[in-house]
Amino acid sequence: MKVLMVNGSSHPNGTTCTALLEIGKTLAQEGIEYEIFQLGAAPIRDCIGCGRCNEQGCIFADDCVNSFLSLAKEADGFVFGTPVYYAHPSGRILSFLDRVFYSGDKIFAHKPGAAVAVARRGGTTASFDVLNKYFGISQMPIVSSTYWNMVHGNNGEEAKLDAEGLQTMRNIGHNMAWMLKCFAAGQEKGIPMPATEQGQRTNFIRL
Numbered sequence: 186m187k188v189l190m191v192n193g194s195s196h197p198n199g200t201t202c203t204a205l206l207e208i209g210k211t212l213a214q215e216g217i218e219y220e221i222f223q224l225g226a227a228p229i230r231d232c233i234g235c236g237r238c239n240e241q242g243c244i245f246a247d248d249c250v251n252s253f254l255s256l257a258k259e260a261d262g263f264v265f266g267t268p269v270y271y272a273h274p275s276g277r278i279l280s281f282l283d284r285v286f287y288s289g290d291k292i293f294a295h296k297p298g299a300a301v302a303v304a305r306r307g308g309t310t311a312s313f314d315v316l317n318k319y320f321g322i323s324q325m326p327i328v329s330s331t332y333w334n335m336v337h338g339n340n341g342e343e344a345k346l347d348a349e350g351l352q353t354m355r356n357i358g359h360n361m362a363w364m365l366k367c368f369a370a371g372q373e374k375g376i377p378m379p380a381t382e383q384g385q386r387t388n389f390i391r392l
């Protein structure tokens with residue numbers, strides 16, 4: 186079993202990474218593999234709503250969206266981590282996730298996800314809410330913790346001083362591992378995947 190995490194910061198070793206590594210450490214203790222996918226500092230396009238998503242994912246192949254989708258197919262769970270910018274997630278992770286989910290949402294159905302927001306001081310719960318919405322529309326069970334999933338610090342070293350934040354991250358790891366093991370046990374017992382309906386797209390109602 187493997188959890189794929191996204192570092193939505195351009196800092197590969199900053200606060201977001203410290204938070205994700207704490208989750209990863211716990212997952213490893215629980216016998217679950219993990220990988221941190223770094224968005225890095227290179228430009229990431231926004232979705233232009235062209236509707237030309239294809240088998241590979243997004244029509245634009247000049248950034249990391251499609252390589253992430255390939256990894257996501259093999260992953261069993263996800264953690265999306267973001268720094269707070271002006272009380273919202275980084276534009277980088279929103280551009281990335283809009284294209285990932287618009288072109289590949291089926292990959293994520295019934296795989297658990299957790300969102301993490303880090304900040305110097307404020308805007309974490311608003312950012313956390315935004316990331317959770319990708320899970321909510323994609324049939325993804327949401328992994329919670331013992332506080333809302335946030336770590337405070339202005340950089341990776343400061344984040345290590347937020348004892349409650351790190352505890353919250355470890356508990357995401359424990360809860361994610363438990364959920365993955367329960368799903369695997371259910372599959373072994375032959376419990377079928379949910380028969381969810383598709384097809385209705387009621388954009389507006391005509392009386």
Ligand SMILES: Cc1cc2nc3c(=O)[nH]c(=O)nc-3n(C[C@H](O)[C@H](O)[C@H](O)COP(=O)(O)O)c2cc1C
Pocket residue numbers: 194195196198199200201202267268269270271272273303304305306307308338339340341
């Ligand atoms: C453009 C920008 C906007 C920011 N806005 C906020 C904010 O609204 N609230 C806050 O507490 N910190 C804010 N910060 C600080 C970062 O959230 C904080 O430094 C965080 O630890 C960075 O995470 P990283 O090291 O993973 O990039 C902002 C930083 C930048 C660069």
